[in-house]
Amino acid sequence: MLNPCDTAFVDRLAGELPDGTLSAPEPRHLEEPRGRWPGQAGVLARPRSTEEVARIVRACGEARVGVVPYSGGTGLVGGQIMPSDGPAPLLLSLERMSALRGVWPEENALVVEAGMILAEVQAEAAKVGRLFPLSLASEGSCRIGGNLAANAGGTAVLRYGNARDLCLGLEAVLPDGTVFNGLTRLRKDNAGYDLRHLLIGSEGTLGVITAASLKLFPQPAARVVALLSVPSPTAALELLALSSTRAAGMVSGFELIHRMGFDFLAESGFDLRAPFDPVPEWLVLLELELPAGLEPEVTMATVYEAGAEAGLVTDGVIATSQAQADAIWALRETIPLANRKVGAVSSHDISLPLSAIPGFIAEAPRAIADLGAFRVNCFGHLGDGNLHWNVFPERGHAKAEHEGVRDEVKRVVHDMVHALGGSVAAEHGVGRLKVADLARYGDPGKLAAMRAIKAALDPVGIMNPGAVLG
Amino acid sequence: MLNPCDTAFVDRLAGELPDGTLSAPEPRHLEEPRGRWPGQAGVLARPRSTEEVARIVRACGEARVGVVPYSGGTGLVGGQIMPSDGPAPLLLSLERMSALRGVWPEENALVVEAGMILAEVQAEAAKVGRLFPLSLASEGSCRIGGNLAANAGGTAVLRYGNARDLCLGLEAVLPDGTVFNGLTRLRKDNAGYDLRHLLIGSEGTLGVITAASLKLFPQPAARVVALLSVPSPTAALELLALSSTRAAGMVSGFELIHRMGFDFLAESGFDLRAPFDPVPEWLVLLELELPAGLEPEVTMATVYEAGAEAGLVTDGVIATSQAQADAIWALRETIPLANRKVGAVSSHDISLPLSAIPGFIAEAPRAIADLGAFRVNCFGHLGDGNLHWNVFPERGHAKAEHEGVRDEVKRVVHDMVHALGGSVAAEHGVGRLKVADLARYGDPGKLAAMRAIKAALDPVGIMNPGAVLG
Numbered sequence: 001m002l003n004p005c006d007t008a009f010v011d012r013l014a015g016e017l018p019d020g021t022l023s024a025p026e027p028r029h030l031e032e033p034r035g036r037w038p039g040q041a042g043v044l045a046r047p048r049s050t051e052e053v054a055r056i057v058r059a060c061g062e063a064r065v066g067v068v069p070y071s072g073g074t075g076l077v078g079g080q081i082m083p084s085d086g087p088a089p090l091l092l093s094l095e096r097m098s099a100l101r102g103v104w105p106e107e108n109a110l111v112v113e114a115g116m117i118l119a120e121v122q123a124e125a126a127k128v129g130r131l132f133p134l135s136l137a138s139e140g141s142c143r144i145g146g147n148l149a150a151n152a153g154g155t156a157v158l159r160y161g162n163a164r165d166l167c168l169g170l171e172a173v174l175p176d177g178t179v180f181n182g183l184t185r186l187r188k189d190n191a192g193y194d195l196r197h198l199l200i201g202s203e204g205t206l207g208v209i210t211a212a213s214l215k216l217f218p219q220p221a222a223r224v225v226a227l228l229s230v231p232s233p234t235a236a237l238e239l240l241a242l243s244s245t246r247a248a249g250m251v252s253g254f255e256l257i258h259r260m261g262f263d264f265l266a267e268s269g270f271d272l273r274a275p276f277d278p279v280p281e282w283l284v285l286l287e288l289e290l291p292a293g294l295e296p297e298v299t300m301a302t303v304y305e306a307g308a309e310a311g312l313v314t315d316g317v318i319a320t321s322q323a324q325a326d327a328i329w330a331l332r333e334t335i336p337l338a339n340r341k342v343g344a345v346s347s348h349d350i351s352l353p354l355s356a357i358p359g360f361i362a363e364a365p366r367a368i369a370d371l372g373a374f375r376v377n378c379f380g381h382l383g384d385g386n387l388h389w390n391v392f393p394e395r396g397h398a399k400a401e402h403e404g405v406r407d408e409v410k411r412v413v414h415d416m417v418h419a420l421g422g423s424v425a426a427e428h429g430v431g432r433l434k435v436a437d438l439a440r441y442g443d444p445g446k447l448a449a450m451r452a453i454k455a456a457l458d459p460v461g462i463m464n465p466g467a468v469l470g
Numbered sequence: 471m472l473n474p475c476d477t478a479f480v481d482r483l484a485g486e487l488p489d490g491t492l493s494a495p496e497p498r499h500l501e502e503p504r505g506r507w508p509g510q511a512g513v514l515a516r517p518r519s520t521e522e523v524a525r526i527v528r529a530c531g532e533a534r535v536g537v538v539p540y541s542g543g544t545g546l547v548g549g550q551i552m553p554s555d556g557p558a559p560l561l562l563s564l565e566r567m568s569a570l571r572g573v574w575p576e577e578n579a580l581v582v583e584a585g586m587i588l589a590e591v592q593a594e595a596a597k598v599g600r601l602f603p604l605s606l607a608s609e610g611s612c613r614i615g616g617n618l619a620a621n622a623g624g625t626a627v628l629r630y631g632n633a634r635d636l637c638l639g640l641e642a643v644l645p646d647g648t649v650f651n652g653l654t655r656l657r658k659d660n661a662g663y664d665l666r667h668l669l670i671g672s673e674g675t676l677g678v679i680t681a682a683s684l685k686l687f688p689q690p691a692a693r694v695v696a697l698l699s700v701p702s703p704t705a706a707l708e709l710l711a712l713s714s715t716r717a718a719g720m721v722s723g724f725e726l727i728h729r730m731g732f733d734f735l736a737e738s739g740f741d742l743r744a745p746f747d748p749v750p751e752w753l754v755l756l757e758l759e760l761p762a763g764l765e766p767e768v769t770m771a772t773v774y775e776a777g778a779e780a781g782l783v784t785d786g787v788i789a790t791s792q793a794q795a796d797a798i799w800a801l802r803e804t805i806p807l808a809n810r811k812v813g814a815v816s817s818h819d820i821s822l823p824l825s826a827i828p829g830f831i832a833e834a835p836r837a838i839a840d841l842g843a844f845r846v847n848c849f850g851h852l853g854d855g856n857l858h859w860n861v862f863p864e865r866g867h868a869k870a871e872h873e874g875v876r877d878e879v880k881r882v883v884h885d886m887v888h889a890l891g892g893s894v895a896a897e898h899g900v901g902r903l904k905v906a907d908l909a910r911y912g913d914p915g916k917l918a919a920m921r922a923i924k925a926a927l928d929p930v931g932i933m934n935p936g937a938v939l940g
Contacts (some may be wrong), residue, residue, distance in 0.1 A: 106711050107855075144654060151660050162658060164667075165635065180915040185823045187854040188623050188632060189893040190671055191900060192938060193920045197667030198632075201660055218718040241576050247690040248761040249719045260762040291718040293772070294763055302763070353655045354577040385577075385655040423659040438662055445650040449927060450663045451480055456926035457919060468662060 002465060003064045004087035006043025013043075013090075013182045019173050021047055025091050029070060032081045034340075036433070039081035041068065041091035048096050050171060050210045057176030057208065057462075060090055066465040067092050069204035071146025072117065072270055074138040076349070077431025079150065079203045079467050086466065092208060094145050100124055101183075101211060108216040109168060109185040114145025114209045121214065130216035133160035137333055145209045149203035152461030153427030155332075158383035159289065160217070161251040162427070164172045164200040169213035172199050175206065175458035198453070200324050203429050204464035205458050220289035223252070224296035224302060225325040228316035229280040234358040236382055239312040243286060243303045250299070255382030261379050262337040268341035269394070270334050275317050284382070285332050321344045335379055339390055345402040346409045346429065347390045351426035354385050360420060364389065367412050371405045389413065414441065435470040436451075473534045473933060474557035475512025481869045483513075483560075485528050491517055495561050499540060502551045504810075506903070510537065511561035520641060520649060520680045527678065527932075528647030530753045537562050539674035541616025543589065544608040546819070547901025549620065549937050550671045556936065562678060564615050571653075571681060578686040579638060579655040582681045584615025584630035591684065600686035603630035605802055615679045621671035623897030624653070625802075628853035629722040629759065630687070636671040640684035642669050645676065645928035648724060648725055653683045661737035668923070673899050676927050683825050690759035693722070694766035695795040696774060697784035699750040706754050706827040706852055709782040713773045720769070723757030724853030725754055731805040731849050737865070740804055754852070755802050805849055808873040809860055812867040816842065817860045817880045818826040822895035824855050830890055834859065836881050841875045843867075856896045859883065884911065905940040 003009070022043050028036050030039035041064075049055045060067045082089045105128040112121055116405075127131035134147060136154035146152075148170070151421040152163040160166065169184035172195075173454035182196055195229040199207055230236045234464035236256055243251050259281050262274045274283070286303070300318050307313035320324040339347075352360055359437050365376050371377055373394050380387040391409055393399050402409070414424040418441045430438050439447070454461075454469055473479070484931065485491050492513050497672075500509035512535075517523045530537045532717075536559035547596050552559045571581040575598040582591055588609040595602035601795035604617060606624035616622075622633040622913035652666055669677055700706045706726055713721050729751050732744045739930070744753070750899045756773070760766055770788050777783035789795040822830055835846050843864050850857040862877055863869050865928070884894040900908050909917070917939075924939055 062701050103826060104823070106707065108714075151664075153658050153660075157658065161635075164664070165631075172921060174915060178918060180917040180919065181913045182916060184891065184893070186821045186823045186891075186893050186896070188627060188851075188856045188896040190621050190623075191895040191904075192671075192916060193676075193923060194621075194634070194667050194671050194914055195916050195919055197664050198923075201662075201664050206663075217714045220718055237576065244578075245688045246762060248690055249759075250761060281617075289719075291720060291764075292716060293769060294761075298761060351656045353579075353657045355574060372539060381658070386658045419655075419687070421654065423654070425654050425659050425661040426656070426658040428661060434661075440664055443645060443646040443651045445664060446652060446665050448648060449644060449665055450651065452664060452926040453668075453923055456922040 001088050002066045002461065005065045005090045007090055009063050009065055009385065010043045013056065016055055016059065017052060021045060021052065021449055025036050026249050028073065029091055029093065032078055033074060033076060037081050037083045040084045040088045040248065041082065044091045044093060046093050046096045046138065051142050051172065052174045052206055053210055054177045054179055056090065056092060057173050057175065060462050061176060061460055064151050064460055065090055065462065067462050068464055069149065070141035071149065072138065074142040074149060075146065075431060076428045077433040079429060079431035079464065081432065082466065089465065094143065094210065095284060097210060103128055104185065105130055109187055109213060110216055111183055111213045112144055115144065116144050117145055118142050118147055119270055129219060130218050132214060132216055132392060134163055134166055137336060144212060144272045148200050148209050149202065149204050150429045153381065153384065153386060155253055155255070155381065158254055161410055164197060166215045167196060167200060167212055168215055168357045170196045170199055170209055171211040172207045172209045175463045180207065183211060185289055186211050201304065201324050202433060205454060206463060221292040222290045222291045222296040223287060223325065224290065224300045225317065225328050226300050226316055227275065227328050228284045228286060228304065228313045229276060230282050230284050230312060231314055232358065233281060233311045233361045236282060237354055237357060239284060240383055242312065246303050246306055247299060250288045250290055252289040253285060255285040255332050256379060256382035257283040257285060257332060258378045260272050260375060260377040261338070264338040264342050264377060265334060265459065268338040270338055272331055274331065276315060280315065285328060325388040337376060343399040344405050345399045346391060347388065348413050349426050349428045350424055351384065351386045352390055352417060352420055352422035356420040356422065357385065357387070360416065364413060364416055367416055368409050369439040371409055372402050430468045432467055438468065439470065441450045471933065472536045472557050475535045475560045479533050479535055483526065486525055486529065488524060491515060491522065498543065499561055499563065502548055503544060503546060507548055507551050507553045510554045510558050511552065512558040512731050514561045516563045516566045520643065523643045523678055523680055524647045524649055526560065526562060527643050527645065529648060530932050531930055535560055535931055535932065537932050538934055539607065539619065541619065542608065543614035544612040545616065545620060546898045547903040549899060549901035549934065551902065552902055552936065559935065562679065564613065567680060573598055574655065575600055577655055579683060580686055581653055581681060581683045582614055582680045584613065586614050588612050588614055588617055595686050599689060601689050602684060602686055604633055604636055607806055614635045615683060618670050618679050618682055619672065619674050620899045621858060623851065623854065625723055625851065627851060628724055629679060634667060636685045637666060637670060637682055638685055640666045640669055640679055641681040642677040642679045645933045650677065653681060655683050662715040673901060673938050675924060675938045676933060691762040692760045692774035693757060693795065694754065694760065694789065695757045695798050696770050696771045696786055696788040697745065697798050698754045698756055698774065698777065699784045700752050700754050701780060701784055702752060703826065703831045705782045706752060706764060707824055708780070709754060710853055712777055712780065712782065716773050716776055717769060718757050720758045720760055721853065722759040723755060725755040725802050726849060726852035727753040727755060727802060728848045730845060730847040731808070733802060733845060734808035734812050738808040740808055742801055742804055744801065746785060750785065755798060756894060809847060809911050812862050815861045815863060815869045815872040816876050817858065818883050819896050819898040820859055821854065822855045822887060822890055826890040826892065827857070829857065830886065833885055834883060837886055838879050839856055842872050842881055870886060900938045901938055905938065908938065909940065
């Protein structure tokens with residue numbers, strides 16, 4: 001059992017650290033974006049160096065005090081929040097470790113500390129004429145250490161991969177306070193087990209990422225965006241295949257948007273409208289990144305026309321300026337904000353094998369129909385098989401009316417996803433929200449191996465207690 | 471301590487398996503390509519199903535008998551060979567598990583059993599109009615399970631990544647005989663630790679890969695190859711940066727070749743000549759993969775001319791037919807065969823941060839000059855920072871004359887690579903050859919974590935004993 005992070009421990013630890021490293025947590029450190037849990041912490045530690053992180057983790061291990069790593073606080077599954085039903089942990093924020101350690105444009109590599117805000121990582125890359133492609137709605141406040149701990153996804157996965165695919169190396173403090181020095185800039189290194197990939201996606205339960213070596217890319221010569229009306233999700237998938245062939249290596253965004261998203265934008269007072277009247281039931285946002293030598297609008301028009309000829313596109317607009325492209329992306333990116341204003345009964349961050357998606361979209365609303373009268377807003381990164389399939393009350397009703405069936409809605413949807421070979425924790429991770437889901441749907445062989453690894457690296461169980469494995 | 475795989479154990483195990491599963495190993499199973507070690511095995515097991523693999527591993531665990539997984543036998547670091555200084559293991563070949571379990575062209579995914587030969591995986595992808603890009607010299611005999619266990623590299627890493635980057639999911643038998651069912655076809659799945667990436671590159675020491683879900687890609691509309699003369703390794707690196715910008719997302723091969731490679735081709739009787747007279751000291755093989763809409767030779771000519779203008783290319787040929795392209799690749803791919811005929815004193819599979827490469831190429835020959843009169847053949851995947859930097863006797867001398875300094879040559883080269891932030895096990899892995907290197911150069915924090923993970927998943931130590939961690 002763990003001990004609480006009490007004043008005696010805090011006083012002792014304070015003596016080992018520079019003044020001002022420890023303080024009372026601010027309210028923002030104990031909240032999470034959906035207001036699901038209030039958090040608790042005995043103290044907030046904001047170290048300035050990897051060595052200080054190591055000292056803190058070691059002290060917590062000796063005193064059997066839990067450590068909750070806190071990055072940008074934008075996680076949606078409660079990985080950064082310790083609810084009040086256990087001993088108070090130490091909350092470890094990396095916000096003071098946000099330095100650029102080095103940039104090597106000729107190597108397409110950059111090394112940053114874990115506390116750097118994602119948008120700043122992107123900006124550092126842009127300064128040397130390079131692209132760091134990880135991009136998600138919270139990029140202005142999330143931090144790269146948290147992005148890696150959670151293996152963040154976002155809108156550029158189709159072309160550039162998830163956060164783990166953008167990482168060349170890591171520095172991390174392991175649960176016993178040992179520093180893992182793995183900040184390599186190598187593209188090929190088969191010297192032993194890949195600790196980097198084990199730590200990425202482990203959500204702070206196997207150690208604290210303190211710095212990362214990241215991959216950069218050349219800036220594309222041009223980008224072009226279109227918003228296309230498609231007759232069905234099946235047509236959208238066929239259009240994905242068609243565009244991936246016609247514009248091989250260039251498809252950088254392929255987002256599916258249901259009309260409900262536009263209803264929600266209007267309903268929640270956002271002044272954003274689809275450039276179609278009436279709004280078609282299904283839209284696809286298609287983005288291409290082009291190398292030099294190809295004309296953006298011509299290339300997009302080729303895909304558009306091929307899609308139209310095949311009956312996969314019935315209408316559409318191609319942005320002819322950056323402002324138009326931004327406006328199209330703004331539609332997609334504001335939908336999650338509208339969702340929050342409408343208030344979901346249940347949100348599902350799911351992924352499916354691509355070929356299972358049309359069937360899921362058709363069947364899932366029927367599967368929950370017995371549980372109440374709902375509206376479904378289905379949108380997301382179709383190119384990655386990742387849907388945000390969210391369930392809302394009907395207009396004029398409140399989500400509170402469905403509180404009693406929320407768990408059952410979730411269960412029905414997740415059971416269906418699992419049966420189709422999908423994941424119920426696609427890009428947001430497990431955190432504390434989906435511990436029971438992981439236990440229910442996870443492969444028993446994998447779960448046993450995970451528990452063995454956790455026990456081996458963190459026998460006392462101090463690292464982010466209660467997250468992932470519960 | 472482990473027990474030998476003796477006749478009593480073999481007889482008992484035979485009773486649990488279908489007839490013909492166990493047999494005496496053939497000589498080919500106890501050899502490795504460089505003839506460095508003779509292998510030993512108490513028996514050869516060739517199971518036909520994952521369930522049989524699990525039964526074998528479980529029986530070995532109970533009897534404390536070592537299991538050496540044997541794939542295509544092409545590994546260059548002895549991972550597939552148990553030398554005769556310990557108890558004889560069971561040799562586990564997956565050659566009878568080579569089925570295609572399924573292919574989903576619309577998902578760009580395919581599931582194969584671990585024993586499928588790499589060239590057959592490529593062929594299965596081609597049958598449905600897709601590309602499986604993993605490509606290496608031994609693709610006609612290596613098997614995909616071994617490629618993944620060793621995280622193979624090859625010539626397409628620059629564009630498509632290493633073997634691990636091409637894998638969506640795995641099925642594997644863990645050391646306790648548990649089956650890890652992870653054959654997902656998902657592009658995003660953050661449900662727990664990434665066991666897939668832990669098993670990939672662990673060289674059979676944490677389990678036996680039995681099947682894999684693999685990523686496919688659209689076939690590029692066209693490929694174009696050029697052989698370019700460059701004034702220096704520094705110029706080659708600048709040309710890499712230039713071509714990665716001018717032909718963003720299209721550079722699929724960037725191989726550095728030293729003139730010594732051509733000397734060796736002639737010396738060992740291969741009828742292959744460079745299309746230059748005299749042969750320049752440094753050549754770059756540049757390959758681009760193009761989407762539809764770009765003219766291959768025009769695109770390559772653009773890069774060539776920009777390189778020439780910048781003083782980075784002094785001469786060159788652009789292949790104008792598939793036959794010419796094949797001939798250029800044949801030069802590069804035959805050099806390793808010539809090397810084997812000449813006979814290396816010491817071969818080094820190293821990777822370096824790109825910016826450290828010119829300094830290494832300049833300094834390393836001086837560093838070993840005191841140890842003897844050598845010729846160096848330096849070639850490899852410059853785009854990945856991965857060089858094959860191999861040391862040979864002078865013409866008319868035999869490698870045996872340098873036997874006494876081989877270890878010192880290796881040590882000097884590896885020390886230099888390590889000091890420059892490189893890896894001494896870039897794409898061939900650790901196997902048994904580089905156990906001491908890993909112990910010497912590996913980060914202590916990483917090594918301790920590796921040992922903890924190994925002990926947790928394989929407490930008896932039956933899986934590929936002696937490999938990687940020794």
